[in-house]
Every structure is written in C-alpha cells, then in structure tokens.
Amino acid sequence: MSHEIWIFGYGSLVWRPAFPFQRQHPGYIVGWARRFWQGSTDHRGVPGAPGRVVTLVESPGHRCWGMAYEVAHHQLAEVLDILDFREQGGYVRHDLPLYLSGDEQRPRSATVYVAAADNPSYLGPASLPDIAHQIRASRGPSGPNIDYVLRLAEALSAMQAEDEHVHELAGLLREPILAETG
Template sequence: MTMHPAPHRDPAPMLERALQEWGDRSDLWVFGYASLIWRPDFDYAERRPATVHGWHRALKMWSRINRGTPECPGLVFGMLSGGSCRGMVFRVDKAHARQVMINLWQREMVTAVYDPRWLVCHTPHGPVQALAFTLSRKSPNHTGELPDHEVCRIFEQASGRYGTTRDYAQATYDELRKHGIHDRALARLIALAKKDA
C-alpha cells in the first residue's frame, strides 16, 4: 500500500518550547508507554510505575521510518485522548536533562509527528509532571480504525530502520506484562497476528 508522506512539521521550535517549559529548574521526568519502557536509550536516576488519566496507549500511528517505509508504512504506538494509560516514569538528573531531551527529539520527533505534553503521572510515591509524546486524532499520521486483516498485513510486511512492526508490538507487550500491565487491545492484536501467521 503506497501512502503519501504526511506534511512535515519542524521539530526544533517544539523542542525549544519544551525546554522553556521545563525551565532547567528541576530534574526531568519522562513518561514511557511503549518502546521507552524497554529501550529508553538514556540514563535515569529513578524509575516508577505510573498511570496517566485522560490518555490511552494505541497502536494507531503510521511509521514510515522506524517500523515501516513510505511504500509500506508500519505501526507504532501513540497516546490518544480518552481513558487511562499505565506505563513508567523515568527521572533524569537535572544536569543531564537538557541533553536527554535533545536526544529524545532525535529519536521520537524526527518528523515531528507527536505533540509533546507535560502530563500529571500518578505514581506510588505521589504525582509527578512528566514529558509525554501524544498523538492528535487530527494528525495525518493517525491511522483511525484499521480492519483486522489490514493490521495482520502490516504485521507481516512492515519493517523499518529499527525492525518490524510485529517485533515492536511483541516487545512492548512482553515488557508491559513483565511490569504487571495488561493491555487488552494489544493482547488481541498480538493473538490475531499469531493466528493469521
């Protein structure tokens, strides 16, 4: 399936705004809900389980670089409004926070598809405000509802610079289970793809 590339947004002003909002005043918290849990790619001082209300994890974002190509887009997770999301928050020492944010932008915001937000994350030791990468339903990168057969085809065919959509979904599922997090929607997709294989 050939898809036209989504309109490009410049990630630099979005990084500058996030850095200003953080303000270099304290340690940085980052909320992970998918690959950031099992491959954060940054050093952190502390990690806690966390829940965000008002947003949920969904495998409904086109990936034309990391888990697919422009000719055969893959899928990655985004956080869509509504519901709640269990994941992990990572605390980064203030001294390293600016560089970690720059590195996160190079990883997550190559094409600026996410809308970075500071969200309240509820942890066993109290709430923290953390940087999270959310997705608008109005984004051209939002897949909308895909039929099961299309998801199975993507799991079978899509692969990008970090590997396949199937492996990405499985790794996220396995890591969530390791932390006692059961994502019913993801479990259904994993089972569906295995049945179709």
C-alpha cells in the same frame, strides 16, 4: 531546582529508553488510551509502507500504563534532544500528570510524546485484524514491526499492566498465518 523531572514512555520507551536516567518506575497516566494508530516510516516501516506504532488518544477514565524515567536536571536538555529526534515522526511533547505504581496519592508532572490526529503520519483507527495485517508486512530501520508489538506486550505483562488493545493485537500476531486457498 528541587522538583523531579519525569519522562513517561508507553511504547518502545517502555523497554528501550536509550537515554540517561536516574531511576525508572512503572506508572500510568489517566484519561488516555494507547492505540496503534500512528504510522512509522523511520523506525518500523519505510516511506510508502509505514509500520504502525502507538500513540495516545484521549479516553476519559482510561488508565495507560508505561514506564516513567526520572531524569537529572543537568541531563534534561540532552535527553529531550535525543527524544525529539527519536519521536520526530509526528510526536509532540505534552506535560501530563503521572502516577507511579505504589505512590498514587502524589501525582507528578511528566513529559509525554503524543502523536495527534493532525500529523502527516497519523493512520487512525482500523480493525485489529487490519492493524495486525499491516504490522506483519512492515519492517523498517529499527526492525520488524511485529517485534515492536510483541516486545511492548511482554514488557507490559512483566509489570502486570493490562492493556486490552496491545494484548489482543499481540495475540493476533502470535497466531500462525493461514495459507490462502483458491
């Protein structure tokens, strides 16, 4: 085999791949938008009190930035086993065109994990304040849900990637909680 093998991460894979790779590079996919519409009961929440993590929804013309990882051919089965376990909460593999920053003329194929609306952990759309409220209250085996959002926002900012949904949500989560009066 002589072709490159790429994995594209748009959530926690952006800052914590936790699998072997040869190189990493910022990149994007087209026609998909990142949204905090997937429930997490295995990482950022628990059964009965799911956290919210990102998935992708089709969005014509949209550009979703993330981190691309080139994987060695001899490590592909190991990497996919790791990711299949990690992304077991409703995510399925898709092969999508990937554009690496600085090399947009040559799209590559990348494996991307997407949680569709028909999976049992899908929470769907909600207002950003409602999403922020749920995230503030959620914690799972991988830590507080708020950390997931803020780490993603920081990683995207570091690569100068714009994502209005993530950055507005992170802004809401950074605001102090006002005590209710009554």
